[in-house]
Amino acid sequence: MKPLLLLTAAALLTASAASAQTSSDSVAAPANPLTTYGFVDGYYGYDFKHAATNQRPGFLYSHNRQNEFTVNNAVIGLRYDNGQVRGALGLHAGTYVSANYAAEDQVLKLLYEAYAGFRPFKKAWLDVGIFGSHIGFESALSKDNWTLTRSLMAENSPYYEAGARLTYEVSPKLTLTGLVLNGWQNIRENNQAKAVGTQIQWKPTDKLLINSSTFYGNEQPQDSVRRRRYFHDFYVSYAATDRLSLALVFDVGKQESEQRGSEADTWHTGAVFVRYKLADKWTAAARAEYYNADRGVLISTISPVAAATDFKVQAASLNLDYAPTSNVTVRVEGRTFHGRQPFLTDRNGNPTRNYGNLTSSIALAF
Numbered sequence: 001m002k003p004l005l006l007l008t009a010a011a012l013l014t015a016s017a018a019s020a021q022t023s024s025d026s027v028a029a030p031a032n033p034l035t036t037y038g039f040v041d042g043y044y045g046y047d048f049k050h051a052a053t054n055q056r057p058g059f060l061y062s063h064n065r066q067n068e069f070t071v072n073n074a075v076i077g078l079r080y081d082n083g084q085v086r087g088a089l090g091l092h093a094g095t096y097v098s099a100n101y102a103a104e105d106q107v108l109k110l111l112y113e114a115y116a117g118f119r120p121f122k123k124a125w126l127d128v129g130i131f132g133s134h135i136g137f138e139s140a141l142s143k144d145n146w147t148l149t150r151s152l153m154a155e156n157s158p159y160y161e162a163g164a165r166l167t168y169e170v171s172p173k174l175t176l177t178g179l180v181l182n183g184w185q186n187i188r189e190n191n192q193a194k195a196v197g198t199q200i201q202w203k204p205t206d207k208l209l210i211n212s213s214t215f216y217g218n219e220q221p222q223d224s225v226r227r228r229r230y231f232h233d234f235y236v237s238y239a240a241t242d243r244l245s246l247a248l249v250f251d252v253g254k255q256e257s258e259q260r261g262s263e264a265d266t267w268h269t270g271a272v273f274v275r276y277k278l279a280d281k282w283t284a285a286a287r288a289e290y291y292n293a294d295r296g297v298l299i300s301t302i303s304p305v306a307a308a309t310d311f312k313v314q315a316a317s318l319n320l321d322y323a324p325t326s327n328v329t330v331r332v333e334g335r336t337f338h339g340r341q342p343f344l345t346d347r348n349g350n351p352t353r354n355y356g357n358l359t360s361s362i363a364l365a366f
Contacts, residue, residue: 033082041072041094041142043361050355052347059299061100061159062142062150063359072096072361073140075112086125087116096140100159100185108187112140113160123169130187131165133158134177134199135213137235137249137273143365146247146275147319148333152291153251153269156299157233158185158215163194175201184219184229191222207239219255219302227256227303237273247273255297258305265297265304285319312340331361 047056047066056064063072077090090112101109115129138145138154163181170176177199182189195217202210215231231253239245252268271289278284295304296311317335324330335357337343342351 030081030083034078034080037075037077037079037090037366039073039075039141039143039363039365041074041361041363042069043072043148043359044069045357045359048356048358049344049346049352050357051345051349056357057344057355059152059156060149061155062096062140063148063361064099065095066357070095072142075141077112083119085116085118086127087129088113088131090114100140104187111187115165117165120166125165125167127165127167128163130160130162133161133185134165134179134197135215135231135233137211137237137247137271141365142331142361143329143363146245146273146285147287147317148331148361149317149335149359151249151269151271151287151289152299152313152315153249153271153289156291157231157251160185160187161197162187173203175199177201181217183217184215191218191220191224193218193226195219209237211235215253224303225258227258229253229255243277245273245275247271247275249273253298255302258303265294267291267293267297267299281323283321283323285321287315287317287319289316290314309341311343313343314338327365329361329363331359331363333359335359 043063045056045063045066050057050066054065054068056066071094073092073094073096075090075092077088079088080086091110092112093110097109111130113129113131115127115131117125117127120126132139135157136154138150140159142148161179161181163179165177165179167175167177179197181195181197183191183195195215197213197215199211199213204210211234213233215229218226218228220227231251233251235247235249237245237247250268250270252266254264254266256264269289269291271287273285273287275283275285291299291311291313293299293311295308297304299311301308315335315337317333319331319333322330337355339353342353344352344355346352
């Protein structure tokens with residue numbers, strides 16, 4: 001039986017059991033089940049050492065333009081949740097959408113989220129449609145992230161997914177999620193092979209959050225040799241004090257090579273985040289990270305060839321935020337990259353191992 005049918009059948013079976021619950025077990029409906037939301041992130045960036053173009057390196061998807069005033073992401077949407085049924089419809093546009101949704105159909109790339117769901121039983125939700133990724137510490141909206149730009153691991157793992165999602169709240173401290181997906185960040189199915197994913201979120205205390213997410217699937221086009229992909233994302237965040245917060249993120253993945261029996265291509269990447277509240281309206285954050293990928297798997301190409309070079313880059317960034325009101329954030333970030341071997345071409349057409357940029361943003365959320 002197909003994974004989607006298994007997931008749906010499980011939800012329907014639990015729904016029949018839920019019918020025996022007493023009225024005291026029902027979930028209270030919110031006062032206003034229908035809400036609106038919006039977000040606009042206008043930015044300007046400048047690159048210090050890169051080809052003479054307005055396009056930043058191809059492995060960057062958020063805030064990926066330089067020497068240009070533009071919008072990274074503008075989102076408007078509706079959400080409905082009455083405690084038993086929920087859904088969302090959000091539309092978006094911006095340079096992030098142009099870069100990250102380039103392979104999607106023209107109409108579908110306008111969808112930030114579009115899903116419908118219900119409670120098969122009290123502590124669970126079953127959603128089907130397009131929704132945010134279950135992978136990663138950083139999201140598509142900069143307001144939710146500690147730093148303005150995204151880490152290399154966030155840029156090269158899913159921001160969005162399409163499929164079915166079953167979420168179960170074991171307790172207020174532990175949530176389990178299982179997913180059947182069209183693939184690794186694609187709305188349209190590209191090879192008729194479904195992928196699966198899991199997520200465990202554990203919050204033992206109000207200050208500590210531990211997350212484990214997995215992905216398994218074949219992400220090659222229909223007419224290509226199958227290369228199964230195995231991936232695990234782990235992160236932990238800790239609020240050490242009212243001012244100081246820390247986070248550690250580590251991803252590791254393997255993808256089969258083009259020849260059966262050959263060694264799989266492996267990538268692993270890690271990042272450390274530190275955020276400190278300087279004053280009532282001022283916050284600083286720093287990030288140190290690395291990204292290692294055999295033959296540039298995933299970050300350079302999903303189908304590496306034998307002659308492809310490894311991608312090994314380290315990066316660091318420093319971020320300063322000013323929040324004049326609760327729904328507006330002004331941000332400036334400096335970032336530098338260093339590779340073990342050349343990974344970019346500079347303004348003079350020469351290979352380079354170093355690259356740096358500045359990015360500034362004013363973001364409004366409502």
